[in-house]
C-alpha cells in the first residue's frame with residue numbers, strides 16, 4: 592500500500608520531524624571519526640585548561656550527542672536561559688557538521704565520541720554536569736556505558752541521561768536497551784538523573800508531505816487512542832533546567848511529556864488551522880513496516896517503533912502517562928499544547 596504511512600509516523604524512536612524517515616545506522620567503532628582523529632577538538636574550541644577544570648568561575652555543563660534534535664534543543668535552552676550561570680560545552684563527533692550548534696551563542700563545541708572512552712576521559716575533565724543524549728544506534732547501550740565509565744574516571748559530578756518512557760519494559764526492543772542504560776547510569780556511583788522521553792511531537796512534521804498532497808496522514812494506530820508525546824523543545828528546557836541545578840534532581844527519574852492527544856486530535860487541529868478537512872487514516876502494522884523499511888530505517892528500529900505503536904494502541908500507561916506534571920514541576924512553566932505546537936509549525940503543512 593503505497594500511501595501507507597507518512598514519514599513522521601515512523602519517527603517514534605529514531606528521529607524527529609523531517610528526520611523521521613532518516614535511517615540511523617549503527618556506527619562501527621572503527622568508522623567513528625573519533626577513532627580517526629586526534630583527541631584535540633576540531634573547532635575553535637580548546638580542551639579545558641587546568642585552571643578551568645579545578646576552579647573556574649562557572650560550573651561546566653556538557654551535552655554529549657549534542658548535534659541531534661534533543662541535544663540542540665538542550666543547548667539552545669542552556670544558552671537562552673542559563674548562560675550567566677554555567678559554561679556550556681556541546682560534544683559532537685564531527686564539529687564541521689554542527690551547523691545548528693554554531694548558531695547558538697555562548698557555546699563551546701568540542702569533538703567528542705561516545706565510542707572513544709579514553710578521549711572522553713580527557714574531554715570531560717572539569718565537567719560538573721554531563722547530559723548523555725543517547726544516540727539512536729543499535730549499540731547505544733554500549734556507547735552510553737562507555738560514556739558513563741568515562742564520566743566516572745573524569746570526575747564528572749552529576750550525570751543526566753536520556754531514557755525512554757518504556758524503559759521498564761525490558762522485553763521490548765527500546766525498553767531492553769534503555770533498561771540497561773538506566774542500570775548503568777544509576778549504578779556507577781555518581782549522582783544521576785534519568786530523563787525518560789516519549790514519542791516526539793516533532794515527528795508530526797513528517798505528516799506534512801501527505802497532508803499537503805491529499806489532506807491525509809497515516810500511522811499504525813487507531814485515531815481515537817490517546818498518547819502523551821513531548822516536543823523536543825520542552826525536552827530541551829527540562830534537561831537544561833536539571834543540568835544547571837542538578838542536586839535538586841539527584842536520583843530522580845522523570846517522565847517529560849507535553850500533552851495528551853490522539854491522531855484524530857491532530858487531524859481536527861490541523862483542519863481548523865489550515866481551514867480544510869484533514870483526515871487521519873489507520874494502517875496495518877505490516878504495511879507500516881514495509882513503508883518504514885522503504886524509508887531506509889534498520890529493521891531493529893522499525894520493529895521497536897511498531898512495538899511503541901502497539902503500546903499506544905493498548906493504551907499502555909507507558910505511552911499514555913497518567914501524570915503530566917514533571918515538566919511543570921521542574922521548569923515552573925506550562926508545557927507546549929498540541930494547538931501551540933501545530934500553530935508554530937503551520938507553514939510546514941501548507
Ligand SMILES: NC(=O)c1ccc[n+]([C@@H]2O[C@H](COP(=O)([O-])OP(=O)(O)OC[C@H]3O[C@@H](n4cnc5c(N)ncnc54)[C@H](OP(=O)(O)O)[C@@H]3O)[C@@H](O)[C@H]2O)c1
Nearest residue numbers: 603604606656658659660661684704705725726727790791
Ligand atoms: N524520535 C522519537 O520519537 C524519540 C522518542 C523518545 C526517545 N528517542 C530517543 O532519544 C534519543 C535522542 O533523540 P535525538 O532525536 O536527539 O537523536 P538523534 O537526533 O539521533 O541524535 C543523537 C545524537 O547522537 C550523536 N551520536 C551518535 N553516535 C554517537 C557517538 N558514538 N558519540 C557521540 N555522539 C553520537 C549524534 O551525533 P552525530 O551523528 O552528529 O555525531 C546525534 O547528535 C535517541 O536515542 C532517540 O532514539 C526518540
